[in-house]
Amino acid sequence: MATYQNELSELVYELNSSTSTTKLERSASLDSLLILAADQRASDILLVLGSPVILRIRGELNLGTGKILSSDDLRRMLLPLLSAAQLKELEDNRAVDFCFAHNSAGRFRANVHYQRGTLAASIRLLPAQIPTIESLHLPPVLSRLMERRQGLVLLTGPTGCGKTSTMAAFVDFINARRREHIVTIEDPVEYQHTNKKSILEQIEVGYDTPSFAQAVRAVLRQNPNVILIGEMRDSETMAAALTAAETGHLVLSSLHTNDASQTMSRIVDSFPASNQSQIRQQLSLALLAVIAQQLVPGLDQAGLYPAVEIMVATLAVKNLVRHGHDHLLRSQISTGKAEGMMTMDQSLAELVQSRRISRDTALAHCYHPDELRSYLP
Template structure:
């Protein structure tokens, strides 16, 4: 295992996939490729690693749930986020490399306005995107920025722990679901009794967690969390969809009150093949946005993003068009990744729009 991870890190790979009957695959610059000088993996090899590393309780959870997230650390290699699951009755593992050092926000290449959300005394900030879009890294960098610049009590709730934060100007406590807490919802409820200023929730997966996060933001805490959506509008849709229609009016009112910003990010391959670049759509919640959410007209928010440059809004389509004109990404990537491909073409053909 360590040899495979070392080869993956040597190639600057982000992920390693182990599945019985095939050679190990690593993802480099978004492309899957075989690990050099490797052989097909046997079921017993994966099983040996799983049974050697997981605790008795983790193995029981794996057998019950059929998949399990856990973290794996090796000196001189780093930390890794692992997901072990069943396929054809045998184990398979997906492993993601985590940088040992928490990257500074300024080095992520994301819009500076995102950092300003950490200055909010309370409210809800959503970092959204697909799996592998860099949400966890952005979240960790924002937590580190708060940790460095404010005297706060920060609580993180994660499954599993990804980045290890040290106490800086703030006190930071990190709770891992499964080890330090039963689940996100119970950990979040407990956090409200632990005098936090900032709460970072690794992911809002269910109605109970979302409801408690909204309450936490309402009661004077800054809540930073993630969702698997591709735009600000879809993030609001996702939250509403979890609740019954009878609850929508109440949830819309809560969201209109507590939501401070939504960042929907992606990692795109550069045109020259040298790596990936982060891009993001940014919704800064203004009084006009709050009114739209409260009235159930949040589908119109995308129009405000396009026209709200002075308020700090960042249009994904405008950003993609700029990167294509500069030769940073290809036209194909820009067109494919835009939420509105026609709007992307308009910005590309009329730079002054």
């Protein structure tokens, strides 16, 4: 860590001492920062006015030493990354999402935005290789779900919990095993897939299509077998996803919810009250599974491990969804081990028992401490 702090201090000093030019070019200090972040296996870089450069490593923020970033520093680092269209979006919407590549450090996803009237950014490092279900330490039951040919699989969890990596692994699993037409709709495209047994198209919102909703409506006329919708942000996209799942497609998508019960309520509550009964009916028919995920620090610098709640849409689960008994879903999950289900607390307990995470870490990330303790010796 001392070496990291020294290197970060040197590149921040280089950034602050460099002179600006009339022609904006990507600064050597930004290149150095991207390479350093990749070498340190950081997940994110945060660039904020009034703070040194910050790296997130194993889920924890690590502040660099040296001079703090100024407004000019941030402009010099960030503006050369933007195309003319992205710069216009930044000025119009005060924020822009995009991906970019670096010859040595790999691919990155960035969000450049304004705060306190100045530029700021969050830059995420994207792994060079498409992850697999096994490499992400995900339960084998998820592989069996990806063998299904029709229905809706929802991946949920907070920002930064690994949803994008998990969905990339799902797509790669199908791509490597089946002859399918897979279409992904993403904002932005993060993992760049290549054709294996399947044919893959990747549509980027804002570049190839104006919105998720319009892309989902259009994709039904493009003869897909599998559709990935990066995020269901509005009722129009949700309705289109449900229709696609009902009409013979496997649909994968994500939501920012913490568990299966919240997920069902979020979807239904996105629609007017007069339509909610119909949406519950559609949801009960289309749903295959809800997977809620969070990343948990491992023991002894071992990285991060996913803790997951898995709800498989059995007949009993579908009946609860249809009749609006979302509060009873958790009891179905806790007793559904034979169908591949598990609660978040059960998943955390398994990670403790396999010596991947500590007991204290599990308790810090659980939803029901008393229940978690009942699973632990």
